[in-house]
Amino acid sequence: MRVTRLFGKTTRDVPAEADTISHQLMLRAGMINQLSAGVYSYLPLALRVLQKVEAIIRDEMNKAGSQEVLMPTLQPLELWETSGRVKAFGKGLFVLKDRKDRDLVLGPTHEEVITTLVARFVQSYRDLPQMLYQIQTKFRDEPRPRGGLLRVREFTMKDLYSFDVDEAGLDKNYDIMLNAYKAIYERCGLPAIMVEADSGAIGGKASHEFMLPTPSGEDEIICCSCGYAANVEKATCVKGVCLNDKPEPLEPVSTPGMKTIEEVASFMRSRPSQTYKTLVYVADNNIILAVIRGDLEVNEIKLKNALKATDMRLATEAEVREAGLWPGFVSPVAVDGFKVVADDSIDSGSNFIAGGNKPDTHFKNVNYPRDFKADIVTDIAAARAGGKCARCGGTLNSQQGIEVGHIFKLGTFLSTKLGANYNDEQGQSHPIVMGCYGIGVGRLLGAAIEQNHDDKGIIWPMPIAPYQIALCPLYRDGTPVGEIAEKLYAEFQASGLEVLLDDRKESPGIKFNDADLIGLPLRVTVSPRTLEKNSVEVKWRNKKDSELIPLDQVTAKMVEWTRSRPK
């Protein structure tokens, strides 16, 4: 492609709407254009990247034994009512009416459609297992699209679904997919970390996310040198054991004005880890108490899952008072009528300090289960960097990342609802066991740039770069620069290289800056200076130095370099 013909223009100024680096660079490089909030056009440079990523995905999906299909974007709302997921998606569903006033949704995902499809064509265990995928546009009315391509309302997604006769089959296919995913990111030149993930209220028994580590990512990953890695939403850590003396009698203590754990602990000459913290939440319109050791924090996602709540938030101070509780002195002791969820740290010691459930009062020597009851005791604590790894005891680290893939073991809840069953050898009917596996292709593009850029622009990994080589002739009248550049351009293309020829009559500065901005992995400069030595200058985008390569060797070298270098 010639730059003079390429649709899209680079700009020097950063468009005001862009805050995120990848967003800014894509706009400046002329790759995308915003039509409305979270809705973008992809210009040729961006589309080439998307297509390269898709080609890698297709190859890996096919190799894994799955088949490609294409399902409708327009889906009857009724189907979603049958699956019971209208509420789960809530306002995220784009709903519209057709001319006959029937409700339709723009598909935010395709579990419902594919399960219906599979129910139609699978009757017997002989028809299983099956893996089907598509690469298709999804619509989700996000409350707040942001970060350019990182969170949008219309996006391309690869979604694959597995169908098996039993859990063992699912486990096997899940493993196959997990390895295919690793291969995809590897081949894209984008090292992703696989982490344990929360599967949400609807998810099945296991779920993993693939994260591209980058400081600007909005997800936090907790990881350990032993290989443990989990989304902070899901991560666990060792809570340790505290003083475990003989239980003393429960005793109220006057603690005037002391509301925080720190105040109370220091007043009582104790430590936060010797206290209980009690938080008040509203879950599906009911007041609930969450109890946890004072030195730990509640992980609200774990709490929400423990309660199987669809909606949960901290209670306001007014709601706390209205419930007859005293902010700062709330306690599971001497209280009645609330559901209590306790972290399993509550019995990691003895003689804890807890709220008194009346003003300016705490209890000391609180012991579980002697002094209070909990309806649920489970892990609701937030893991954090610096904590101890539950697997190996090592110290946990944390890093930020962008979620670029998510796989779930769904189980049978959808096949049961939608009637996707098979008959076994005995003629008995069973629900099909499902898994689903998604990659956000557009987000991967944004995340790739977040991870691979410098102050000059994008630095594409070779496998997904829109072109492999930027060919920059520095024209000067009376020199053969133009002629030789054209010859190289033809030669490169004939050798199967993807090359972008900057045939503009612009100054070297403009060409170099634009080349850096667009970020093709290799730059080949032809100038009077290099021709004096019968050579061209070749430079890697991610390296400082360049080298001169003789004209008669450069094509062969480029073929070699575009194949062998990972970046």
Place this chain on the structure above:
RNA sequence: CGGGGCGUAGCGCAGCUUGGUUAGCGCGCAGCGUUUGGGACGCUGAGGUCGGAGGUUCAAAUCCUCUCGCCCCGACCA
């Protein structure tokens, strides 16, 4: 949904407080000339319903009301 900000040429912005000629500037764009290894320069030129509607006024980019859109923080995000 709560909080904050912004809509003026393709892009980045000024002008608005205190209403008053043909609404400016930089980049980009078109033409001509001089330049050419890290965003050159000169001259000439094109390009605007000032987001939209209504109102106040002799007069509105500017004041008032309503409305639409976009961005950021939070909530939310199977």
